[in-house]
Amino acid sequence: MDYQQKLKSYNLLIKMGENITSSLNNDEILDYILKEVIAVFPAADAGVLYLYDEAQDILRLQSYAGFDGDILLKNIPPGVAISGTTFARKKSVIINSVEELKEYIKATPDIPLERFTRGMPFDEYPKAIMSTCLIIHDQIIGVITVDNYGLAQKFSEEDMELLKAAADYAAIAIFQSNMIKKEKYYIKELQKSKQDLEKMLMIQNHFTDIILRETGFPGILDYLAEIIAFPVVLYNILLEPVGHSQNGADCQLPASFLNFSRYNEFVKNKLKNIMPYKVEQETYFISPVIGKNKLLGFLVVFPGTQELGEVEKLALSYASMVAAQEWLKQDAVFETAQKGKGDLFHGALSGFIDKSLIQHAEKLGLDYRDYFGVIMVKKGFSTPDSSLEEAAREDKLLKDIISLLGRYSINGIVIPERNLIYVMVSFPKSTKTGQKKIIEIGCEILQLNENIQITVGQLYENLSNLSKSYTEAWECFEILDKYPMASKIINYEQLGILHLILKLETDELNSYIDKILKPLLDYDAQKDAGLLDTLQAYISFNKNIKNVAENMNIHYNTAYWRIKKAEEILHQDFGNTQDWFNVQAACMLYGIINRNEGY
Missing domain, CATH: 3.30.450.40 (GAF domain)
Known part of the structure; x- marks a missing residue:
């Protein structure tokens, strides 16, 4: 070079x-x-x-x-x-x-x-x-x-x-x-962290204000939706909506979430971290709501195909904690009210109505001089749910019954105890159809859950007589335990004298049934004629053959012939009061003991 x-x-x-x-x-x-x-x-x-x-x-x-x-x-x-x-x-x-x-x-x-x-x-x-x-x-x-x-x-x-x-x-x-x-990156990250911290402090302060203003779930959910700019829905552990933000009314979790292993993990282990759940292009961010080490439900964000930033995820976690506090507060208020109602119910069952009990009833909107009756609901959840889910189902049934009474403007209280729910209803003296209404309420309660049985006592004047209705409803359950029936609701008034007869031993009842119905049962067994079914319908429709024919989808003449044939085989006069009573009682007992439809 x-x-x-x-x-x-x-x-x-x-x-x-x-x-x-x-x-x-x-x-x-x-x-x-x-x-x-x-x-x-x-x-x-x-x-x-x-x-x-x-x-x-x-x-x-x-x-x-x-x-x-x-x-x-x-x-x-x-x-x-x-x-x-x-x-x-x-x-x-x-x-x-x-x-x-x-x-x-x-x-x-x-x-x-x-x-x-x-x-x-x-x-x-x-x-x-x-x-x-x-x-x-x-x-x-x-x-x-x-x-x-x-x-x-x-x-x-x-x-x-x-x-x-x-x-x-x-x-x-x-x-x-x-x-x-690197220096620029760290400075930018520090600035971002500072901004995120300031934003989270603002969010926490706002949630604290919501708690103090007692705006409940709507205030919590609407504010969270405003922060993250996506719809929000609060579910219980049965994945039933408890509340939603204003923009979340139409949002629904996919049915597949119920079969998602992570969901089962949440329910079983009460995990506390946010879970993203993806179905095709949609993403759902799910945060557990946990209070007193108990899984209460889920707070779910519906961002569609978009993601949540870290601040939004922190806001979701914090909102879950605030929702848990609100949930526990509402439960505490509800339990306190339930305790007071339970005290009144058990006090009234004693039959001793003093001034204190009367004042207690008045605070609950009840007049001790009105008519009172008891509906008993026996829970029989046989699904393989976790104890947590079973408790949630029982709690839902209880609140659904309370909501039902409110919807029908029925004065009453609902008290859960072990595997039973006691429903005490009250009707003013001026009500002429109180007994009919209490049966209707029982039927409405039956529609709330397929795994329950219901018994209904009669109405009695004055709160001091509540124990009579309670005893009747209880006796109906004793009959159900002894003679399981197809019907899931029994009202004491409908049983009439049967409530006395059914207290007899089964052997005695079967002997009575054979004495009256054996010829007819043997004939049906040989001919397959359907005479007993027609006779039971004849009893149910108060001897109206036209209604029997329509109900059984047979010709009027066929129905008429069958009744006459049954009368002939039994050697009983259906026009005779004593004979007809024996036939009615035997058919009803046969239906109950053999669990026929309609009994």
């Missing part, structure tokens, strides 16, 4: 140093270094610069000059091609002939020699190549390679020293740029 060339090289290094310390743009400084290096070497007319991606274990092209970009390898594994081999060997190399190049790339047969052309017209293989590593803090971070395609000059060791010096500057520039990028 002559004096002029050395001077030019030193000026290049000085100029590089000045530019590196003044530039903050990593891409610009790398392009500048590569172009200046090519310019300073008489034997160089092209070059590439690769940086190492440690995470992917690959060299990525960062800058090039003198090449058609389409022909260059954008990503090179260590040990592949010139730059990859230099990186893998951690050793600089000078190649001054095509023969040396062929020898050098033997280790990478997948890269043909043709790849070393520049992809330009009248191109040829490089006559000389020089490649060295970019090193900072004893760590190789990349490779710079320069090529000579057109000149009949070779690279020297002095050229390599200059290239190494330029590579050191490039490494410093990259390190400096990365440090500045």
Whole structure:
């Protein structure tokens, strides 16, 4: 290298140093270094610069000059091609002939020699190549390679020293740029964290205000929906909506969520973290609502195909805690009210009505002089639910019955005890159809759940007589236990004298039934004539043959013939009061003991 060339090289290094310390743009400084290096070497007319991606274990092209970009390898594994081999060997190399190049790339047969052309017209293989590593803090971070395609000059060791010096500057520039990028990133993250913290403090303060203003679930859900800009719905653990934001009225969880293993994990283990649940393109963010170590329900966000940010997720978690507090508060108020109602109910059953009990009844909107009756509801949840879900179903049934009484404007109280729910109803003296209404209420309660049985006592005047209705309803359950019936509701008034008869031993009842009905049962068994069914319908429709025929979908004459035939076989006169009573009683007892439909 002559004096002029050395001077030019030193000026290049000085100029590089000045530019590196003044530039903050990593891409610009790398392009500048590569172009200046090519310019300073008489034997160089092209070059590439690769940086190492440690995470992917690959060299990525960062800058090039003198090449058609389409022909260059954008990503090179260590040990592949010139730059990859230099990186893998951690050793600089000078190649001054095509023969040396062929020898050098033997280790990478997948890269043909043709790849070393520049992809330009009248191109040829490089006559000389020089490649060295970019090193900072004893760590190789990349490779710079320069090529000579057109000149009949070779690279020297002095050229390599200059290239190494330029590579050191490039490494410093990259390190400096990365440090500045990291610093900017950390500053930005700190600013974002500060903003997020301020936003969360604002959200917490607003939720605290909601609690103090006692706006209940609507206030909590509407504010959360405002923060996250998506609909929100609150569910109990049976996945029945408890409340929703104004924009969440039409939102529904997919049925498949019930079969989702993560849901079962929530119910079983009361997990506390937010769960994203995806169905096709839709995503649902579900946060458990837990109070006093008890899973109360789920708070669900419906963002559609969008995601929730970290602040939004924190807001959802905080809203779940606030919802749990509101839930527990409402439960505490409800339980306190229920205790007071239970005290009144059990006090009235004693039959001793004092001034204190009368005042207690008045506070609950009851007049002790009105008519009172008892409906008993026996819970029989036989589904394989967890105890948590079973408790939720029982709680729902209780509140549904309370809601039912309110819907029908019926004065009453509802008291759960073990596997029973006692419903005490009250009707003013002026009500003429109170007994009919109490039966109707019993039938409505039966529609609330298929796993319950109901008995209804009669109405009695004055709260002091409540125990009579209670005893009647209880006796109906004793009959049900002894003689399970198809019907899930029995009212004491309908039983009439049967409540006395059914207290007899089963053998005695069967003997009575055989005495009256055996000839008819034998005839039906032989002829399959359907006489007993027709007779039972005849009793149910109060001897109206037209209604019997319509109900059984048979001709009037057929119904008439069957009744007359039954009368003949039984040797009973259906027009005789005593005979007809015996036939009615025997048929009803047969239906009850044998669980026929309608009994």
